[in-house]
Amino acid sequence: xxxxxxxxxxxxxxxxxxxxxxxxxxxxxxxxxxxxxxxxxxxxxxxxxxxxxxxxxxxxxxxxxxxxxxxxxxxxxxxxxxxxxxxxxxxxxxxxxxxxxxxxxxxxxxxxxxxxxxxxxxxxxxxxxxxxxxxxxxxxxxxxxxxxxxxxxxxxxxxxxxxxxxxxxxxxxxxxxxxxxxxxxxxxxxxxxxxxxxxxxxxxx
Amino acid sequence: xxxxxxxxxxxxxxxxxxxxxxxxxxxxxxxxxxxxxxxxxxxxxxxxxxxxxxxxxxxxxxxxxxxxxxxxxxxxxxxxxxxxxxxxxxxxxxxxxxxxxxxxxxxxxxxxxxxxxxxxxxxxxxxxxxxxxxxxxxxxxxxxxxxxxxxxxxxxxxxxxxxxxxxxxxxxxxxxxxxxxxxxxxxxxxxxxxxxxxxxxxxxx
Numbered sequence: 295x296x297x298x299x300x301x302x303x304x305x306x307x308x309x310x311x312x313x314x315x316x317x318x319x320x321x322x323x324x325x326x327x328x329x330x331x332x333x334x335x336x337x338x339x340x341x342x343x344x345x346x347x348x349x350x351x352x353x354x355x356x357x358x359x360x361x362x363x364x365x366x367x368x369x370x371x372x373x374x375x376x377x378x379x380x381x382x383x384x385x386x387x388x389x390x391x392x393x394x395x396x397x398x399x400x401x402x403x404x405x406x407x408x409x410x411x412x413x414x415x416x417x418x419x420x421x422x423x424x425x426x427x428x429x430x431x432x433x434x435x436x437x438x439x440x441x442x443x444x445x446x447x448x449x450x451x452x453x454x455x456x457x458x459x460x461x462x463x464x465x466x467x468x469x470x471x472x473x474x475x476x477x478x479x480x481x482x483x484x485x486x487x488x489x490x491x492x493x494x495x496x497x498x499x
Numbered sequence: 500x501x502x503x504x505x506x507x508x509x510x511x512x513x514x515x516x517x518x519x520x521x522x523x524x525x526x527x528x529x530x531x532x533x534x535x536x537x538x539x540x541x542x543x544x545x546x547x548x549x550x551x552x553x554x555x556x557x558x559x560x561x562x563x564x565x566x567x568x569x570x571x572x573x574x575x576x577x578x579x580x581x582x583x584x585x586x587x588x589x590x591x592x593x594x595x596x597x598x599x600x601x602x603x604x605x606x607x608x609x610x611x612x613x614x615x616x617x618x619x620x621x622x623x624x625x626x627x628x629x630x631x632x633x634x635x636x637x638x639x640x641x642x643x644x645x646x647x648x649x650x651x652x653x654x655x656x657x658x659x660x661x662x663x664x665x666x667x668x669x670x671x672x673x674x675x676x677x678x679x680x681x682x683x684x685x686x687x688x689x690x691x692x693x694x695x696x697x698x699x700x701x702x703x704x
Contacts, residue, residue, distance in 0.1 A: 320525040320598065393525065393598055397650045399657045406656065410664035417666055427674035431648065431682035432689070439644030443636065445602045451611065452604045459615035461622055469632035477636035481690065484637070488689030 303333055305341055309351040313388065316352065320390045324348070350402040353395050357405055359384030365411045370419035371486050377412070378437050378482055385441035392438050420493055429489060436485055440478040448473075508538055510546055514556040518593065521557065525595045529553070555607040558600050562610055564589030570616045575624035576691050582617070583642050583687055590646035597643050625698055634694060641690055645683040653678075 311330050315322035328335040342348050364376035416426045456463040516535050520527035533540040547553050569581035621631045661668040
């Protein structure tokens with residue numbers, strides 16, 4: 295008796311294939327996944343909850359890289375900063391999933407649980423309920439914008455004639471190659487400083 | 500004598516077709532453009548500077564919507580805020596161009612000139628040269644992250660069982676439908692407040 299064959303198809307393999315397609319071309323289709331795995335399109339649908347189900351599997355796969363235990367750190371701003379850095383790193387590894395995941399609703403239970411922990415952190419810190427989601431979404435936009443920026447060429451501005459844009463040429467020389475990380479640090483620092491001041495203002499009311 | 504026929508092919512039509520493709524599928528290829536316009540692929544290359552040239556035409560087309568005169572307003576923070584709002588609106592109309600444009604270097608002279616004006620604004624305001632690009636890029640990341648967020652469904656979190664994520668469910672109810680705009684306002688306000696304080700700190704050195 296031989297060992298059982300590796301199954302041609304399971305959710306892991308479907309997710310891996312979908313992620314390869316999105317990494318390469320920014321999109322995936324179920325027939326493309328089937329073709330790559332050498333199976334019928336219908337067989338793929340047998341394993342997942344439609345195309346949307348595959349999007350949620352992608353969301354779970356990419357967000358696996360986020361250090362959710364960071365949300366247990368205290369004080370809250372250390373927790374948020376550590377979480378944001380690992381969130382950026384996870385999406386920087388698969389930046390082309392960002393537009394796809396941002397345009398479809400979050401259904402994956404693991405991911406919803408991660409939001410629950412982030413919301414609880416902000417509530418415990420003293421943020422008023424109506425401010426919690428805007429605060430979290432503002433942080434996510436900053437994180438995802440910065441993750442996309444990590445995919446940019448180091449020489450993002452190609453100046454042929456420096457005399458046409460002299461200040462830009464000087465500013466680029468002065469910024470050096472650490473532009474993306476400096477910009478993220480600055481944005482995160484600004485976000486946290488503003489959140490801290492808002493929290494102090496709430497406490498004084 | 501009849502009027503001259505509309506030319507089948509020119510840069511405007513190539514740009515419009517590329518934008519339609521990116522809006523629909525997140526990507527474009529030169530053969531796809533040629534097929535849509537009913538011409539040979541080689542004919543497209545005759546009008547543009549390769550695929551990269553089409554990307555730059557897309558960049559010019561999308562950024563046409565940005566109110567560059569906002570950068571002439573004073574004080575500098577009013578200028579930056581007004582520019583950022585129109586920047587977000589321009590990209591929110593074509594969010595799928597964001598990953599494409601962020602991963603290829605800026606060469607279009609009109610766009611470089613817009614950066615020159617933004618850099619000059621920050622230098623005139625008193626930002627030290629090495630800080631100018633990180634500040635500008637941080638603002639862009641926030642703007643582009645928020646533009647992508649405008650493409651998200653209003654009901655971004657689909658909670659089947661509110662007992663599993665009770666705080667998230669409450670926070671979503673409290674945030675209402677204005678989540679994307681509130682998050683952008685908050686992020687922009689935080690960014691500007693932080694930039695103002697940094698500027699004051701520089702002035703005191």
